[in-house]
Amino acid sequence: xxxxxxxxxxxxxxxxxxxxxxxxxxxxxxxxxxxxxxxxxxxxxxxxxxxxxxxxxxxxxxxxxxxxxxxxxxxxxxxxxxxxxxxxxxxxxxxxxxxxxxxxxxxxxxxxxxxxxxxxxxxxxxxxxxxxxxxxxxxxxxxxxxxxxxxxxxxxxxxxxxxxxxxxxxxxxxxxxxxxxxxxxxxxxxxxxxxxxxxxxxxxxxxxxxxxxxxxxxxxxxxxxxxxxxxxxxxxxxx
Numbered sequence: 001x002x003x004x005x006x007x008x009x010x011x012x013x014x015x016x017x018x019x020x021x022x023x024x025x026x027x028x029x030x031x032x033x034x035x036x037x038x039x040x041x042x043x044x045x046x047x048x049x050x051x052x053x054x055x056x057x058x059x060x061x062x063x064x065x066x067x068x069x070x071x072x073x074x075x076x077x078x079x080x081x082x083x084x085x086x087x088x089x090x091x092x093x094x095x096x097x098x099x100x101x102x103x104x105x106x107x108x109x110x111x112x113x114x115x116x117x118x119x120x121x122x123x124x125x126x127x128x129x130x131x132x133x134x135x136x137x138x139x140x141x142x143x144x145x146x147x148x149x150x151x152x153x154x155x156x157x158x159x160x161x162x163x164x165x166x167x168x169x170x171x172x173x174x175x176x177x178x179x180x181x182x183x184x185x186x187x188x189x190x191x192x193x194x195x196x197x198x199x200x201x202x203x204x205x206x207x208x209x210x211x212x213x214x215x216x217x218x219x220x221x222x223x224x225x226x227x228x229x230x231x232x233x234x235x236x237x238x239x
Contacts, residue, residue, distance in 0.1 A: 002035060005070035005098030026138045027099050027110040034096070034109065039065045042089060046082065064199075068093045071105040073190025075199030087193055091180065094189045105188030105221050107157065110137075114150055117142055156225045161186055164217045171210045181210070185217035186225075 006028060014020065042065060043058035050057070063076040068090055079086050097106020117135040121142075124133045134141050161182045168178035173196075180192035181203075191199045196206075203211065220228055 001066045001070045001072045001074075002032075004072070004103045005031060005066075007099045007101035008103070009101050026113060027108075030113055031099050031109045035066055035069060038069075038089075038093070042086070045085065050082070064090070065093060068189055069096050069104075069106075070098050070102075071188045071190065073188075075191050078198060078200040080193050080195075080198040080200075091183070091193060094180070094183050094187055094192075097187060105186075107154070107187070111150055111153070113137060114142060114146065115154075118147060118150075153224070153226060156229060157186065160217065160220055160225060164213055167213045168210050171207045171213075173206070173210060181206075181214060182217060185214040186221035188218055188221050 007025070010023060010025070010028070014023070039058065039062040043054070043061035046052050046057035046061055047054045052060070060077055060079075063074070064079050066072070067074040067076070079090055095107055096112070097108045098104035100108050100110050114137050117137055121133050121135040124131065136142065161179075164182035164185065165175075165179045168181055169175060173181070174194070176194040177192065177196045180194060181197050184190060184192040184197070191197060191201075195201060197203055203214065206214070
């Protein structure tokens with residue numbers, strides 16, 4: 001699952017060039033560190049708060065964390081039953097996604113890294129108003145075009161989730177099922193949270209209208225929204 005969350009082009013470059021330097025990529029290192037840190041953190045939390053052996057806790061947390069982040073769709077156990085902390089943690093993990101160029105859905109690690117770099121730049125600018133700061137990502141300056149693209153994607157991403165959540169609520173579903181169902185559809189994670197669509201449940205009992213709406217959400221998420229959004233812009237058909 002973790003291998004599927006890595007950029008597929010890097011496997012090809014490694015074979016062709018026989019050089020591991022292609023793996024010296026910010027998003028790859030960030031992705032692997034994130035998986036390791038979160039898996040260990042939740043594993044130790046399970047060990048301390050539940051009657052579970054340490055190795056079993058790490059196994060359960062690692063499998064479920066990697067599955068959610070890489071949007072593989074597998075559920076080893078009902079992590080929604082682990083309590084409020086686990087529900088909040090996995091709700092956040094549903095947004096993350098893996099690397100750009102991988103098989104996964106979600107927002108993708110590199111967007112969070114670029115957003116963090118932009119925030120650092122803004123904080124420096126606030127501390128030193130007359131200073132000139134330019135953050136870099138993978139040794140490249142983050143241009144204004146990249147910033148606009150990131151903001152546009154994030155806004156559209158959240159608008160689709162909110163809109164889809166409202167549609168699901170109108171079909172009679174509870175807020176938890178509606179919200180996490182919208183997230184898991186757009187991010188292509190698989191299971192949501194709650195007794196209906198959580199890891200121990202499925203989507204078969206949902207109303208037909210909800211299933212159609214979720215299908216549209218999965219399509220938008222897989223195409224990363226912008227690809228579909230441009231089709232509805234008048235200038236796309238004008239020229």
